[in-house]
Amino acid sequence: MSSTSSSTIAPRFDTETYPLSAETLVRLKLYIVSATPNSNAAQVNLREAMVVAQFKGELEIIDVLKNSDVALSEGILVTPTLIRVVDKTIADTKPSIMIGRLDNREILIRFLNETCV
Amino acid sequence: MLTTSGISGLDQITNGGLPAERLTVVAGEPGCGKTIFSLQFLAATASEKGIFVSFEETPADIIRTAQGFGWSAAGITTDPANPLGAASAQILVLNANPDPDIIHAGEFDIGGLLGVIAGVMQTSGAKRVVFDGLDVLLDLLDDARARRRELIRIRNWVLTKKITAVVTSKPFEADLDGAAGYGFMRYMANALIVLKQLTCGRGNVRTIEVLKLRGAWHSASQYHFTIEHNGIVLDDFSDHTLTYGVVTERVSSGVERLDQMLGGGYFRGASILISGAPGTAKTSLAGSFVVAAAARGEKAVYMSFDEAPAQIERNLRSIGLDLRTQIDAGRLAIVGLRTGRFGMQEQFRRIVRIIEETNPSAIVIDPISNLSSLVEPNGSGQLGERIVDMIKARGATVIVTSLLDGPNTEEKAQAQISRFADTWIHLSFAMQRGERNRALTIIKSRGSAHSNQVGELLLSRSGVDLADVYTAAGEILMGRARLEREQLERSDIESADLAFRMTQTEIDHAEALAKLRAQEANAELEALKLRRQSLVAGKTARDETKRREKDERLDVQHVK
Numbered sequence: 166m167s168s169t170s171s172s173t174i175a176p177r178f179d180t181e182t183y184p185l186s187a188e189t190l191v192r193l194k195l196y197i198v199s200a201t202p203n204s205n206a207a208q209v210n211l212r213e214a215m216v217v218a219q220f221k222g223e224l225e226i227i228d229v230l231k232n233s234d235v236a237l238s239e240g241i242l243v244t245p246t247l248i249r250v251v252d253k254t255i256a257d258t259k260p261s262i263m264i265g266r267l268d269n270r271e272i273l274i275r276f277l278n279e280t281c282v
Numbered sequence: 283m284l285t286t287s288g289i290s291g292l293d294q295i296t297n298g299g300l301p302a303e304r305l306t307v308v309a310g311e312p313g314c315g316k317t318i319f320s321l322q323f324l325a326a327t328a329s330e331k332g333i334f335v336s337f338e339e340t341p342a343d344i345i346r347t348a349q350g351f352g353w354s355a356a357g358i359t360t361d362p363a364n365p366l367g368a369a370s371a372q373i374l375v376l377n378a379n380p381d382p383d384i385i386h387a388g389e390f391d392i393g394g395l396l397g398v399i400a401g402v403m404q405t406s407g408a409k410r411v412v413f414d415g416l417d418v419l420l421d422l423l424d425d426a427r428a429r430r431r432e433l434i435r436i437r438n439w440v441l442t443k444k445i446t447a448v449v450t451s452k453p454f455e456a457d458l459d460g461a462a463g464y465g466f467m468r469y470m471a472n473a474l475i476v477l478k479q480l481t482c483g484r485g486n487v488r489t490i491e492v493l494k495l496r497g498a499w500h501s502a503s504q505y506h507f508t509i510e511h512n513g514i515v516l517d518d519f520s521d522h523t524l525t526y527g528v529v530t531e532r533v534s535s536g537v538e539r540l541d542q543m544l545g546g547g548y549f550r551g552a553s554i555l556i557s558g559a560p561g562t563a564k565t566s567l568a569g570s571f572v573v574a575a576a577a578r579g580e581k582a583v584y585m586s587f588d589e590a591p592a593q594i595e596r597n598l599r600s601i602g603l604d605l606r607t608q609i610d611a612g613r614l615a616i617v618g619l620r621t622g623r624f625g626m627q628e629q630f631r632r633i634v635r636i637i638e639e640t641n642p643s644a645i646v647i648d649p650i651s652n653l654s655s656l657v658e659p660n661g662s663g664q665l666g667e668r669i670v671d672m673i674k675a676r677g678a679t680v681i682v683t684s685l686l687d688g689p690n691t692e693e694k695a696q697a698q699i700s701r702f703a704d705t706w707i708h709l710s711f712a713m714q715r716g717e718r719n720r721a722l723t724i725i726k727s728r729g730s731a732h733s734n735q736v737g738e739l740l741l742s743r744s745g746v747d748l749a750d751v752y753t754a755a756g757e758i759l760m761g762r763a764r765l766e767r768e769q770l771e772r773s774d775i776e777s778a779d780l781a782f783r784m785t786q787t788e789i790d791h792a793e794a795l796a797k798l799r800a801q802e803a804n805a806e807l808e809a810l811k812l813r814r815q816s817l818v819a820g821k822t823a824r825d826e827t828k829r830r831e832k833d834e835r836l837d838v839q840h841v842k
Contacts, residue, residue, distance in 0.1 A: 196394065197394070198393050198394045198397065201391070201393060203388075203389055203390055203391055206388075207388075229394035229395075229397060229398055230394065230397040230398070230401075233397070233398040233401040233402065234362070234363065236394065236395075236398050237362045237376065237398055237402070238362075240377060240378075240379075240381070241394065241395070241398075242337075242378050242380060242392065242395050242419060243390040243391060243392050243394065243395065243419070243422075244390060244391065244392075244393060244394035244395075245390060246390075259383070261383070261385070262381055262383065262384045262385065263384070263385040263386075263387050264384055264385070264386060264387065264390045264422070265386060265387040265388030265389055265390045266387070266388035266389050266390070267387050267388055268387060268388035268389075269387055269388065272385070272387055273387065276385065276387075
């Protein structure tokens with residue numbers, strides 16, 4: 166039972182990529198605007214949910230203002246936006262997108278666990 | 283401070299355009315022209331490049347639209363990696379179509395998007411931004427409060443970044459409150475423009491209205507506009523800056539006797555209404571006018587809404603009017619404008635374009651009924667009057683035909699029609715003695731003394747002519763009756779003439795006789811004079827002889 170997060174629940178404020186584990190075939194990308202209420206809440210909610218769901222995938226947090234070209238190419242319109250990308254070897258699916266501060270724990274967990282290995 | 287909107291006419295009614303470095307909201311139902319408005323706004327001036335953030339349509343469709351209006355010529359791109367300057371494009375289109383499969387989980391905002399766009403604007407040097415179809419995105423937000431918050435966010439962002447922005451949106455139901463309308467949008471935007479599309483009579487009518495323009499004067503009316511090949515164009519704001527002058531020059535109607543009845547012809551620059559039931563030869567009379575104008579060397583255009591140009595040409599040729607020669611010489615054009623495919627607004631713009639391109643001095647609009655509710659209840663509003671005004675402002679003479687019933691129209695309508703027709707000629711049929719004759723009545727002719735009579739319109743192989751009619755015992759005679767009467771008068775004249783000549787001959791004769799008698803009398807007088815002379819001479823001679831004899835006797839006596 167490993168969690169990809171070894172720190173506390175407190176949100177971090179810069180771009181970070183969690184260490185890649187060998188089994189990671191599901192990636193999460195959370196697009197935020199640092200230090201805004203919705204984005205802060207989303208980060209908190211997400212990390213809690215990841216713990217509860219025993220999520221084994223990779224999480225990348227991207228500040229839209231600092232990485233505007235990525236945001237544009239990914240088509241990020243609102244923040245926070247959570248994108249779940251599944252590696253092609255598992256399933257050939259479109260990335261799933263969830264927007265908002267991720268208030269609903271149940272929906273979020275289901276989102277994380279979709280076609281979970 | 284205002285900046286050009288890129289839309290002909292809008293700059294005029296706002297006295298400058300849209301508020302610079304502020305937010306303008308353009309609201310309207312789907313299909314009203316919001317996207318076209320926004321593209322036109324971004325294409326307005328080369329000194330201000332712009333970003334088109336598209337929430338509703340795909341970038342491909344936006345580019346296609348721009349190409350259709352010729353706005354892609356200045357450069358349009360979808361690649362944000364290439365700043366506008368480097369791609370030397372005028373417009374950058376960003377795809378902001380929300381994914382339909384998005385899962386909605388709580389509140390969100392567009393602060394990030396705005397930040398990203400600000401970054402792009404900085405690198406590209408763009409000054410204008412459009413958010414087209416923002417309602418599509420804001421609809422993802424559940425409540426009105428959140429929507430309003432985002433609108434305010436955009437407005438503040440626009441203010442801070444000193445960008446001139448346009449947001450287009452369908453009006454939110456909650457905002458359509460009664461008389462004020464568009465409640466929140468009106469409140470928070472610096473300018474609010476509403477586009478509408480209505481069906482009116484047989485056509486559809488597009489209107490634009492400036493509901494709000496903070497800090498500046500603006501005209502408060504609704505204006506008609508059409509979507510032309512080069513974008514949105516407001517009616518009444520095309521560039522005809524000629525003003526009506528007072529003109530006393532006359533131009534021929536093509537029918538000599540009619541010219542006489544009108545005191546010389548139509549005034550140049552006047553508007554002439556020819557009304558009459560179908561078949562009363564309105565086209566023939568109108569055709570005479572343009573042929574005469576073209577023959578004079580002027581440019582003429584015949585706009586036909588009912589009949590095909592080829593048909594008109596053929597029909598007029600049968601009465602001796604040769605349009606083909608004038609058409610080939612480039613002086614006359616017959617344009618078919620059947621209203622099938624086009625709405626009234628489009629028709630109006632087509633007519634305006636034809637007139638601007640060919641610049642004629644003689645124009646016929648046959649019939650104008652379709653374009654004028656004045657002249658036909660189903661026509662759409664005042665388009666007919668506006669066209670006539672525009673033509674007169676250019677100084678051209680125009681004939682419009684209509685199916686009005688002439689003198690039988692109700693008085694109120696007559697008074698209104700007077701406003702836009704300087705001369706009103708009515709054609710009708712008069713039944714008489716089993717014959718149908720054509721009558722022409724000049725109902726009114728502003729500025730000229732015109733005969734109050736009815737004339738008989740004659741169509742023949744050699745053209746259109748007008749004959750005086752006879753009024754006998756209160757009856758107007760036309761056709762055969764007129765011919766008979768003419769015949770009668772002719773023979774009356776002849777006999778009077780004959781009588782005259784006869785009497786003249788008599789007198790001559792008598793005069794000759796009198797002269798002869800005078801001669802005789804003179805001769806007699808002469809003879810008498812001579813007799814007297816010889817008498818006197820004889821007496822004198824005898825007296826002389828007697829005296830000499832007496833003298834001789836005396837002499838002899840003396841000598842004895």
